[in-house]
Amino acid sequence: MSRSHGLPGEFGADAWTAPARTPLYYPDAVTLAPGADRAALVSRVDTAAPGATVKDSFADLDLAEAGFHVLFDAQWLHRPASGAARAPGLSWDVLRDPVALRAWALAWDGGDGNADLFRPALLDDPATFVLAGRSADGRVLAGAVASRSDQVVGVSNVFGLDGGPDAAWPGVLDTVHELFPTLPVVGYEQGEDLTAAVRHGFEPVAPLRIWLHSQ
Template sequence: MGNEWAGAAARNNAEWCDEVCRAHGVPGEFGARVWSGARRTPPLYPDAVSLTPEASAADLVARIDMESPGCSVKDSFARLDLEPMGFEVLFDAQWIHRPPGAAPVGPPGISWEPLKSADSLPAWETAWNDGEESEGLFRPELLAGDSTFLAGTSLDGTIVAGAVASRGERVIGISNLFAAGDAPGAQETAWAGCLTEVARLWPGLPVVGYESGESLDAAVGQGFTPVGALRIWLRTA
């Protein structure tokens, strides 16, 4: 089942990447093995994503701009060697899966709900970006797509946690999960609140995503299971 859920998570994540790119005027294309952007994608978003374990390095690099700076590839199954093409490993992570079922109880004092208007996006992005002012990475057009921006707000209305939930054909994908500050257990608290809201909005659907390091540990602590490795490559040569 691990490979099945890793494939579902990779597809769901590529669909979210496609939404972000199209909001920036960069059309993407889904092939049988690869999703790719027609030109350089927005910061932090890959130029290509492998959708199946059979995708080759040639499948990926043949579809993207290899000349301008910042070219990156999401090797969804950690199978490829892109070093000969001038790439280096940026980081490794794990796809994660959580079956539908009882969600953890979110902490008191933090209320979770979807963003209702584009006016809230800058504050959400600023909180996601550790307090750095919004630069418009997340465009208002995204609110009309298949993804939902979830915000955890304190009693005074300040956004202190959040995530993006992307509805796929048979899964909900979670990305961009954050918790303001570095208090112990903040990531676990964010996951608990996020999952409670996801279970309310989309009952009965499994949840997928990818994490690494302490964020992966926090997700596992909230009922997720690692189901496969992925690797992000950045072209530096």
């Protein structure tokens, strides 16, 4: 996402960081190994501008002394490679063009004014797949973003306009399975979204934490 906004990040030994403020909802740093060096991590994040966030992937950092507070706690999720019973009424596909992406983003946003987060450059990333569930008349009613690695498929931004994530997960999982039949699916959720994911075969496997810099 950051790269699609013209902001490439940098991988270090124990964390990925961005040199400037990342897009809304996306962290400025992500820990990649347990026991990340707190001081080194914070030094690579722009805390002068409002809204700096850190995705503490192992929930093992204490960033309070660096001026952060816990925004929320969540759970990493894992689901073995398999499809799901696709809910009737929606036709699922992978978006290929900016016009379709815009329609998807407006449906995802629900009128909050943040649809511009999803820029056409996102479609150029060979590891990113924007999934759309459409009604018979072509309207986007559900969707998600799948990110493929060599070992897993990460799924995020799951939404359903009628029925919430429960209406989206069957189609999302079937589409991911069609694209990558041997890869397990991972992600993270909290609250009711976590409960919905568990209903669709995910298992919580570990905690994570999101920190927000206090201004």
